[in-house]
Amino acid sequence: MTDNAGNEQAIRKLKPGKLVIASHNTGKVREIQALLGPYGIEPVSAAALDLPEPEETGTTFVANAELKAMQAADLSGLPALADDSGLCVEALGGDPGIFSARWAGPDKDFGLAMRLVHEAVEAKGPDAGHDAHFVCALALAWPDGHVEVFEGRVDGALVWPPRGDKGFGYDPIFQPIGHDISFGEMDPDAKHAMSHRADAFAKLVAAAF
Numbered sequence: 001m002t003d004n005a006g007n008e009q010a011i012r013k014l015k016p017g018k019l020v021i022a023s024h025n026t027g028k029v030r031e032i033q034a035l036l037g038p039y040g041i042e043p044v045s046a047a048a049l050d051l052p053e054p055e056e057t058g059t060t061f062v063a064n065a066e067l068k069a070m071q072a073a074d075l076s077g078l079p080a081l082a083d084d085s086g087l088c089v090e091a092l093g094g095d096p097g098i099f100s101a102r103w104a105g106p107d108k109d110f111g112l113a114m115r116l117v118h119e120a121v122e123a124k125g126p127d128a129g130h131d132a133h134f135v136c137a138l139a140l141a142w143p144d145g146h147v148e149v150f151e152g153r154v155d156g157a158l159v160w161p162p163r164g165d166k167g168f169g170y171d172p173i174f175q176p177i178g179h180d181i182s183f184g185e186m187d188p189d190a191k192h193a194m195s196h197r198a199d200a201f202a203k204l205v206a207a208a209f
């Protein structure tokens with residue numbers, strides 16, 4: 001596993017050219033494409049290359065991001081960027097966490113997943129807090145096995161009922177600190193200015209461009 005903090009190996013610079021976005025989530029791919037916009041990178045999605053969706057066997061966001069990026073780089077022969085992310089609810093001990101996609105079930109039903117989160121917090125009783133945060137681990141891998149990881153986070157609170165349809169996944173039930181609208185109600189540019197993905201991306205840009 002690679003940890004960019006304290007990594008003695010020089011961070012490798014990403015040259016303009018093709019980069020595989022190793023994700024099968026269209027909401028994420030859209031956000032990563034927008035974040036990559038200014039950097040002379042030609043994004044190619046895993047779906048366009050017909051890459052398989054790997055089983056996420058890691059026990060951390062970092063391990064799963066590395067696994068997805070390394071598989072895509074290996075199979076495509078191109079540098080690949082993967083994102084492993086999720087919603088962590090303090091009252092639930094960090095759940096759904098790395099299982100955020102799995103709580104939506106095989107049909108990827110986030111109406112269901114949001115309800116499960118809400119019900120799990122309600123079941124904790126009236127004193128359960130609503131603090132939550134999103135985490136994002138971005139892994140950048142090269143076909144020779146070199147990989148670097150950048151982590152980001154945004155803190156906020158759960159809201160109920162779900163609000164807005166501008167985002168994806170759990171966005172309608174997450175309200176970032178200092179704002180009175182949910183990620184689901186926020187314009188993409190505003191989310192990109194503060195999200196867990198933007199936080200990780202800023203670290204990647206500082207190191208890899």
Ligand SMILES: O=P(O)(O)OP(=O)(O)OP(=O)(O)OC[C@H]1O[C@@H](n2cnc3c(O)ncnc32)[C@H](O)[C@@H]1O
Nearest residue numbers: 023024025083084085086087100101168169170171
């Ligand atoms: O693994 P890939 O193919 O990238 O796609 P995925 O949807 O399975 O992605 P993850 O394994 O990283 O699971 C993370 C889940 O957490 C949720 N999530 C992550 N970032 C989010 C965001 O910015 N807004 C809302 N939900 C988010 C989203 O529902 C994802 O399905």
Ligand SMILES: [Mg+2]
Nearest residue numbers: 024056084101
């Ligand atoms: Mg996944």
